[in-house]
Amino acid sequence: MSFVSVSALLAAAEREPLWQAVLDDDCRDRGVERSESLERMEALWRAMVRSAKEYDAARRSASGLSGGQGAKMAAAQSIGGPFLRDVIATALMVGEQNACMGRIVAAPTAGASGVMPAVLLPLRERDGLADETMVQCLYVAAGFGQIIAARASISGAEGGCQAEIGAASAMAAAALVHARGGTPQAMAAACAMALQNVMGLVCDPVAGLVEEPCVKRNVMGAVNALACADMALAGVASAIGCDEVIDAAAAVGRLMPASLRETGEGGLAATATARRIAESLGGERPGPAEG
Amino acid sequence: MNIFDIMGPVMVGPSSSHTAGAARIGLTARRLLGSQPVKADILLHGSFAATGAGHGTDRAIVAGLLGMRPDDAALPRALRIAEQEGMAVTIRAGQMRDAHPNTALLTLTDGGGRTLSVSASSLGGGRIRVNAIDGMEASFSGEYPTLIIRNEDRPGILSEITRVLYEHNANIATVQLYRDRRGGLAVTVIECDAPLPERPRAELAALDGVVRCTYLDMGED
Numbered sequence: 136m137s138f139v140s141v142s143a144l145l146a147a148a149e150r151e152p153l154w155q156a157v158l159d160d161d162c163r164d165r166g167v168e169r170s171e172s173l174e175r176m177e178a179l180w181r182a183m184v185r186s187a188k189e190y191d192a193a194r195r196s197a198s199g200l201s202g203g204q205g206a207k208m209a210a211a212q213s214i215g216g217p218f219l220r221d222v223i224a225t226a227l228m229v230g231e232q233n234a235c236m237g238r239i240v241a242a243p244t245a246g247a248s249g250v251m252p253a254v255l256l257p258l259r260e261r262d263g264l265a266d267e268t269m270v271q272c273l274y275v276a277a278g279f280g281q282i283i284a285a286r287a288s289i290s291g292a293e294g295g296c297q298a299e300i301g302a303a304s305a306m307a308a309a310a311l312v313h314a315r316g317g318t319p320q321a322m323a324a325a326c327a328m329a330l331q332n333v334m335g336l337v338c339d340p341v342a343g344l345v346e347e348p349c350v351k352r353n354v355m356g357a358v359n360a361l362a363c364a365d366m367a368l369a370g371v372a373s374a375i376g377c378d379e380v381i382d383a384a385a386a387v388g389r390l391m392p393a394s395l396r397e398t399g400e401g402g403l404a405a406t407a408t409a410r411r412i413a414e415s416l417g418g419e420r421p422g423p424a425e426g
Numbered sequence: 427m428n429i430f431d432i433m434g435p436v437m438v439g440p441s442s443s444h445t446a447g448a449a450r451i452g453l454t455a456r457r458l459l460g461s462q463p464v465k466a467d468i469l470l471h472g473s474f475a476a477t478g479a480g481h482g483t484d485r486a487i488v489a490g491l492l493g494m495r496p497d498d499a500a501l502p503r504a505l506r507i508a509e510q511e512g513m514a515v516t517i518r519a520g521q522m523r524d525a526h527p528n529t530a531l532l533t534l535t536d537g538g539g540r541t542l543s544v545s546a547s548s549l550g551g552g553r554i555r556v557n558a559i560d561g562m563e564a565s566f567s568g569e570y571p572t573l574i575i576r577n578e579d580r581p582g583i584l585s586e587i588t589r590v591l592y593e594h595n596a597n598i599a600t601v602q603l604y605r606d607r608r609g610g611l612a613v614t615v616i617e618c619d620a621p622l623p624e625r626p627r628a629e630l631a632a633l634d635g636v637v638r639c640t641y642l643d644m645g646e647d
């Protein structure tokens with residue numbers, strides 16, 4: 136892989152559209168034709184659409200902690216109007232789909248699988264965007280995600296939740312800017328601002344399960360992505376460049392104690408209620424579980 | 427990491443390490459055995475044991491043994507399906523020395539009574555590593571077409587193995603050698619760039635000093 140920095144990605148995006156620079160880099164990296172890479176990404180897009188469509192409101196997770204919440208939201212109203220309601224509902228649905236052993240697309244992880252579909256599906260629906268555009272959005276997201284993975288981390292056990300929901304949110308923000316026809320610089324700004332906003336977010340799954348707070352954090356990741364994409368498209372700049380923000384997140388991840396990195400020992404997982412839940416699940420002892 | 431390690435895989439939730447990786451461990455073990463096991467004894471270690479039930483680790487491993495991929499929608503029903511198909515499954519938690527936190531030891535028996543034990547770890551993002559086969563150290567991911575050759579530990583045998591591959595134009599990505607003691611049995615693990623046809627595999631199995639040649643290709647069936 137040749138992009139180890141956002142600045143290198145932006146330089147490549149001077150010669151061709153940013154999504155295409157990521158596509159071509161993948162072709163070089165894996166020694167495949169464009170058509171092969173595109174087919175694979177198209178399949179992921181179809182699977183993402185399916186992950187929301189297959190949602191079953193009656194389904195519950197093995198622990199009983201998750202299920203049915205997305206349907207409640209879909210039937211309710213949002214202060215932000217129908218579009219925002221759909222974003223929140225989709226994030227919950229896919230997050231619950233994951234918790235209930237349904238099929239999802241890890242993006243970048245299973246725990247954060249609700250963020251990308253939550254912003255992309257309602258946008259496609261409302262604006263009638265072509266599938267082709269959505270596939271391009273996935274390349275943009277993957278391009279920024281790859282740099283986050285290389286310079287920081289996309290594992291909650293390594294970097295806390297900023298590395299999972301945070302990375303997903305930053306990827307989604309950049310993808311949204313592409314969907315709205317923004318510049319590569321605006322994509323980088325959206326990515327930087329989204330990651331700034333979740334700097335230091337800890338990983339503290341109750342009973343060590345990818346359910347609470349994970350499902351709801353997908354909502355936060357999606358809404359944050361929308362707001363940061365809007366800001367970037369409006370010309371709001373990030374005072375700190377995207378590469379520096381990613382490096383700062385990496386440093387914060389290294390400073391985080393192990394109890395706040397997916398061990399299920401700190402944060403929400405350490406509350407009396409969470410401990411009771413963990414105990415009631417019998418064999419389930421808190422322990423690391425990568426989303 | 428390529429972009430499809432970031433975007434993807436398509437998988438049954440909830441955890442890439444505890445569910446998708448576990449399913450891949452089961453599927454890899456099945457491919458190594460060469461058929462569907464009739465009996466499977468599964469030992470879960472570390473975090474696999476601690477939070478495995480809530481993440482469906484048990485079901486995911488059995489699903490893999492049944493030939494399912496990590497995105498098979500039937501994965502949550504794997505324990506029932508195994509019962510219907512007459513696979514006797516036992517699952518228990520245990521400690522393994524110096525093992526990665528997400529490790530499983532699978533002891534499998536096929537229809538002919540042959541047994542195989544596979545120790546493998548889930549590394550995150552659905553990626554795995556096989557650590558040992560039948561108690562002998564080995565280390566491979568299954569991401570490449572892989573040859574696992576059990577051979578006598580004698581001079582020249584490696585060059586005979588590589589000669590066969592060379593004659594068939596097979597490009598070797600990596601070679602690793604493991605042995606338990608000098609002059610005893612060794613395990614040679616060879617990862618190839620492209621799938622290996624039947625012919626060279628048969629020639630390798632027929633080589634003097636080769637006890638067993640197992641071929642692993644996790645690509646599409």
Ligand code: SF4
Binds near residue numbers: 296349
């Ligand atoms: S498991 Fe941790 S990192 Fe993953 S979504 Fe839950 S809190 Fe965030």
